[in-house]
Amino acid sequence: MSASLRPSADLPPRVDLSNCDREQIHIPSSIQPHGMLLVLDPVTLSVIQCSDNIGLLLQKPGDSILGLSLSEIGGLDVGRRLLHHISKAPIQNRPFLLRTVTISDDHRERQYHAIAHRTDYYLILELEAVIAPPSVDDALPDVHAQVDAFTLKAEEAASVAALSQTTAQSIRDLTGFDRVLVYQFDEDWHGIVVGEDGNGELPSLLHHRFPASDIPAPARELYRVNRVRIIPDASYTPVPLTPNLNPLTGRPLDMTFSTLRSVSPIHVEYMKNMQTASSMSVSILQGGRLWGLISCHNHKPMHVPFQERGTCDLFARAFSLRLSALDRAEEFERGIEVKSVFTKLFAVMADSNDFASALSSHADELLAFVAASGAAVATDRGYLLVGKTPTEAEVQMLADCLFKSDNREVYQTDCLSSTYPAAMSFTETASGLLAIAVSKIHAGYVMWFRPEVVRTIQWGGDPKKNVEYVEGQWKIHPRQSFETWKETVHGRSIPWTKNEVDGAGELRNAIVEIVLRKAEEIAELNQELTRSNRELEAFSYSVSHDLRAPLRHIVGYAEILRESVAEKLSEKDQRFINTIIESSEYAGKLVEKLLEFSRLGRAELQFNRIDLNELVTEAQADVMHDAAGRKITWKIDKLPVVVADLMMLRMAVRDLIGNAVKYTRQREEAVIEVGSYSTDSEVVVSVKDNGVGFDMQYADKLFGVFQRLHRWEDFEGTGIGLANVQRVMERHGGRAWADGQEGNGATFYFALPRKNLKE
Amino acid sequence: MLKPILLVEDNPKDLELTLLALEKTNLANDVVTVRDGAEAIDYLYRKGTYSEREPGNPAVVLLDLKLPKIDGIQVLEMIKAEPNLQAVPVVMLTTSREEKDLTRSYKLGVNAFVVKPVGFREFLEAIQDLGVFWAVLNEPPPGSMKPSPRM
Numbered sequence: 001m002s003a004s005l006r007p008s009a010d011l012p013p014r015v016d017l018s019n020c021d022r023e024q025i026h027i028p029s030s031i032q033p034h035g036m037l038l039v040l041d042p043v044t045l046s047v048i049q050c051s052d053n054i055g056l057l058l059q060k061p062g063d064s065i066l067g068l069s070l071s072e073i074g075g076l077d078v079g080r081r082l083l084h085h086i087s088k089a090p091i092q093n094r095p096f097l098l099r100t101v102t103i104s105d106d107h108r109e110r111q112y113h114a115i116a117h118r119t120d121y122y123l124i125l126e127l128e129a130v131i132a133p134p135s136v137d138d139a140l141p142d143v144h145a146q147v148d149a150f151t152l153k154a155e156e157a158a159s160v161a162a163l164s165q166t167t168a169q170s171i172r173d174l175t176g177f178d179r180v181l182v183y184q185f186d187e188d189w190h191g192i193v194v195g196e197d198g199n200g201e202l203p204s205l206l207h208h209r210f211p212a213s214d215i216p217a218p219a220r221e222l223y224r225v226n227r228v229r230i231i232p233d234a235s236y237t238p239v240p241l242t243p244n245l246n247p248l249t250g251r252p253l254d255m256t257f258s259t260l261r262s263v264s265p266i267h268v269e270y271m272k273n274m275q276t277a278s279s280m281s282v283s284i285l286q287g288g289r290l291w292g293l294i295s296c297h298n299h300k301p302m303h304v305p306f307q308e309r310g311t312c313d314l315f316a317r318a319f320s321l322r323l324s325a326l327d328r329a330e331e332f333e334r335g336i337e338v339k340s341v342f343t344k345l346f347a348v349m350a351d352s353n354d355f356a357s358a359l360s361s362h363a364d365e366l367l368a369f370v371a372a373s374g375a376a377v378a379t380d381r382g383y384l385l386v387g388k389t390p391t392e393a394e395v396q397m398l399a400d401c402l403f404k405s406d407n408r409e410v411y412q413t414d415c416l417s418s419t420y421p422a423a424m425s426f427t428e429t430a431s432g433l434l435a436i437a438v439s440k441i442h443a444g445y446v447m448w449f450r451p452e453v454v455r456t457i458q459w460g461g462d463p464k465k466n467v468e469y470v471e472g473q474w475k476i477h478p479r480q481s482f483e484t485w486k487e488t489v490h491g492r493s494i495p496w497t498k499n500e501v502d503g504a505g506e507l508r509n510a511i512v513e514i515v516l517r518k519a520e521e522i523a524e525l526n527q528e529l530t531r532s533n534r535e536l537e538a539f540s541y542s543v544s545h546d547l548r549a550p551l552r553h554i555v556g557y558a559e560i561l562r563e564s565v566a567e568k569l570s571e572k573d574q575r576f577i578n579t580i581i582e583s584s585e586y587a588g589k590l591v592e593k594l595l596e597f598s599r600l601g602r603a604e605l606q607f608n609r610i611d612l613n614e615l616v617t618e619a620q621a622d623v624m625h626d627a628a629g630r631k632i633t634w635k636i637d638k639l640p641v642v643v644a645d646l647m648m649l650r651m652a653v654r655d656l657i658g659n660a661v662k663y664t665r666q667r668e669e670a671v672i673e674v675g676s677y678s679t680d681s682e683v684v685v686s687v688k689d690n691g692v693g694f695d696m697q698y699a700d701k702l703f704g705v706f707q708r709l710h711r712w713e714d715f716e717g718t719g720i721g722l723a724n725v726q727r728v729m730e731r732h733g734g735r736a737w738a739d740g741q742e743g744n745g746a747t748f749y750f751a752l753p754r755k756n757l758k759e
Numbered sequence: 760m761l762k763p764i765l766l767v768e769d770n771p772k773d774l775e776l777t778l779l780a781l782e783k784t785n786l787a788n789d790v791v792t793v794r795d796g797a798e799a800i801d802y803l804y805r806k807g808t809y810s811e812r813e814p815g816n817p818a819v820v821l822l823d824l825k826l827p828k829i830d831g832i833q834v835l836e837m838i839k840a841e842p843n844l845q846a847v848p849v850v851m852l853t854t855s856r857e858e859k860d861l862t863r864s865y866k867l868g869v870n871a872f873v874v875k876p877v878g879f880r881e882f883l884e885a886i887q888d889l890g891v892f893w894a895v896l897n898e899p900p901p902g903s904m905k906p907s908p909r910m
Contacts (some may be wrong), residue, residue, distance in 0.1 A: 548854045548877065549770060556776040556879035581878075588877030 025218050027252035029245075030238035031260040032231065034303060035112065035128040038070075039246065039253060042123045045070050048247055051260075053239045057103065062242050093117050093257050097306050100130065113306050117257050121248050126260050131232075131303040143307070146174060147314050154322040160184075163326065164195025167294065167319050171312055172197045175304050177280070177296035181205060182319075184292040188212055189220065191292070201299045202276065208458045214270075215293075224290045226257050227283040227316065228309045233301035234271040234278065238262040259306070278302045280309070282316045286323055294319075331499060338503035341369040346510050353518065355438075355511050359446065360384035369507070370434055370500040372448035380442045389449055390426040397422065402435055403443035410505045411435045414450070414495040424491065427452040432493025434501065436508035438515065446511065448504070450493035533602070540598050547591050554584040593720040596651070597705065600727045605645040612639035612685060615650055616674050619657040627661050635673040640683055642752050644732055652728040652736075655721035656687040656748050662715055663691035663746070681754055682734065688747040693740040702738055725750060762818035763789040767799040767834065768852070769826050776879065777821070777852075780886040788818055796829025800837060803844055816847045824853035824860055832863055839868040 039049035046069045055062030095117040112127035150170045157163035164182035172180040179202040182195035189212035196206040255261040276297040284292045352358035356377040363386040374389035378399040412434045416423040432450030664670030673688040701707045703726040706719040729736045733753045740746030768774040801807040824831040838844045848870040
């Protein structure tokens with residue numbers, strides 16, 4: 001959870017909630033009164049510092065024992081030999097129980113647990129009062145059986161929630177606290193109660209959240225190092241140490257590992273607000289990080305003996321082992337799932353020329369891959385949307401924004417609107433976004449979306465701290481009230497897991513690889529095409545020369561022959577010669593037309609501004625050579641100026657006008673109309689005649705090469721004219737089509753895209 | 760004496776037909792025929808076989824585009840680059856209407872460009888026109904708006 005989720009604290013800016021983060025909680029120079037503390041020289045075992053309450057016990061001022069060796073202090077027999085033993089042992093900073101000692105004062109004998117640990121400079125001996133003396137002296141509870149029972153339960157827990165629940169229960173059974181919470185930190189150190197067991201004395205806090213400031217950084221660090229602490233009675237009066245500063249270091253005593261360490265006054269106040277008189281917490285660590293706490297509370301003061309606290313620590317460690325196993329199992333399962341979908345997606349992409357359509361046509365897999373409810377594939381060719389997504393325009397803007405903010409690999413968020421305010425309008429489809437960049441040069445992304453999950457978060461009280469101005473200083477007080485404070489969270493989705501984000505990253509690599517490979521293939525294909533195009537060009541060139549030459553010779557010699565021998569030949573023989581000449585001429589024309597057609601496909605377009613009326617007039621003049629004596633009525637509108645390749649457009653216009661003249665040949669009066677109209681995207685020119693027309697069922701054949709709809713005797717021709725028109729239009733990004741009716745005239749259209757006009 | 764016409768043509772049939780056509784035009788000029796580009800260059804520069812010929816440039820060069828050894832375009836280039844020959848009109852004869860041939864020839868300063876028609880009659884007309892006013896046969900450079908006569 002990010003910090004933006006938390007309502008901003010309504011405080012003057014100079015007051016910093018991290019005040020607690022600077023509190024030196026490990027050096028309070030005082031202890032809680034349920035025991036006594038002695039700081040000993042590790043060699044001489046003489047007393048360097050002691051808690052003031054030891055004087056009360058010995059009935060003389062505490063400072064009177066300073067400098068004395070332990071054995072010289074009457075009434076304190078805690079086993080000199082044991083102390084010697086640990087003083088020689090390698091430095092060990094974990095407190096451990098030496099033994100139970102009995103100290104008599106005037107009134108009665110009292111038992112204490114003698115607990116010792118070492119620091120760099122000295123030995124700390126703590127005597128913790130045994131409040132409820134064990135029935136059998138020194139008899140340890142059956143730790144083995146307790147841990148065994150707990151481990152079994154933990155192993156059966158199939159989820160973190162179940163594990164937390166069973167742990168809370170076991171700890172409460174063991175210790176007898178009113179309420180035991182399992183409290184988990186999120187990555188921002190806010191806490192959530194994930195397991196709870198209680199007897200009803202204290203209110204339930206299950207699923208409540210607590211702001212990170214409740215357990216400030218120094219406390220968290222202390223909890224990480226020293227895993228167990230207890231406050232038997234929050235209303236205690238701290239007992240100071242004498243002298244206040246440690247004489248060996250000149251600094252306050254480092255009480256990080258002290259079990260009696262007095263806690264921060266802020267914490268004591270906090271506990272009072274929570275109506276808990278006593279508390280204990282046991283840290284749960286995972287991979288060295290503080291995962292959470294087992295937090296125990298009692299409405300009345302209570303104490304948990306040292307050994308039992310140790311057992312709680314064992315439970316916490318078993319918890320963390322089970323937690324790791326659960327996490328790993330979950331991760332593993334999801335990993336396998338992601339992997340298998342990945343394999344499938346990879347296969348379909350590899351088989352396809354277009355990864356985008358391959359992905360979007362496998363919508364189920366694409367969505368299941370990262371458990372998304374919608375996905376979009378954005379490429380330079382467009383946007384493919386799958387499932388529940390924002391609109392195409394919104395996706396496009398999002399992709400552009402990702403690209404502009406330099407997201408070139410993997411981007412993920414469970415609260416898109418916090419970084420991209422425009423997402424506010426589509427939180428119901430895309431509160432969560434996982435995106436992978438698939439291009440470095442344009443806004444190419446595969447995006448997955450998750451919908452908003454409206455969550456009501458129960459904070460453990462208003463997550464604001466009260467701040468008070470006392471004696472010229474800002475003082476922070478913990479919560480005054482522990483009413484549940486609810487907050488509804490909008491614009492958030494279920495967060496993406498590491499597996500999903502990693503899987504997406506892998507898919508990205510795969511796509512980039514596939515796209516790269518395709519690009520190489522295309523480059524290769526292009527090279528191939530360029531080569532075969534060159535070959536084709538050489539081929540047509542040689543056809544134009546080598547095929548036309550013999551045809552020319554046939555015609556040439558036949559004509560010379562006809563001239564010289566015509567008089568001697570019969571009419572029939574003359575017709576034979578004429579047929580030779582005509583056929584060869586026709587063959588020559590065919591070759592020429594074919595060449596022209598192939599040239600249309602290859603020649604580079606040279607754009608000119610062309611007055612269509614001029615072009616029509618020119619074509620008219622040209623075709624009228626062959627139509628002398630015919631009665632033709634021309635109705636030619638004012639035509640626009642277009643931008644096109646002159647040679648090509650001239651050919652198209654000439655072909656259409658020529659056809660109109662040709663196919664009206666049988667009409668007494670031919671009427672040929674040339675008109676035009678414009679749409680948003682095109683300029684359309686039509687050539688209408690009242691000629692023989694055609695059957696619309698052959699309309700699609702009209703524009704094919706060598707397609708003829710009439711018998712040769714009726715209308716001669718190569719069957720290439722309309723194919724040329726079509727090709728000219730294709731080259732210009734336009735189109736050609738026709739309308740007609742058999743015997744009732746035809747209208748031919750061609751359309752040039754208007755964008756050409758701007759060139 | 761009239762200057763001769765230099766005909767550069769490698770194909771014997773085309774050569775014969777062209778000569779027949781020229782014959783029918785009743786031009787008084789002699790026709791000198793050479794069979795490839797190298798020979799044409801020799802003639803024009805009075806080198807090799809033609810080192811002994813009478814001095815003087817031809818009236819017109821009828822130059823086939825596709826020639827062995829040195830092709831027509833190269834011959835054209837050499838003529839137009841040589842101050843003494845620049846003024847000689849050159850008519851390209853070609854089988855193709857390939858745009859790049861036309862464009863290149865015009866760039867090099869060809870005086871006329873005749874695409875050999877399939878029909879002999881049209882060819883005859885073209886050759887006859889050449890003798891009188893070859894500019895009529897001019898194929899315009901590609902891209903111009905001027906309507907061109909069909910060859």
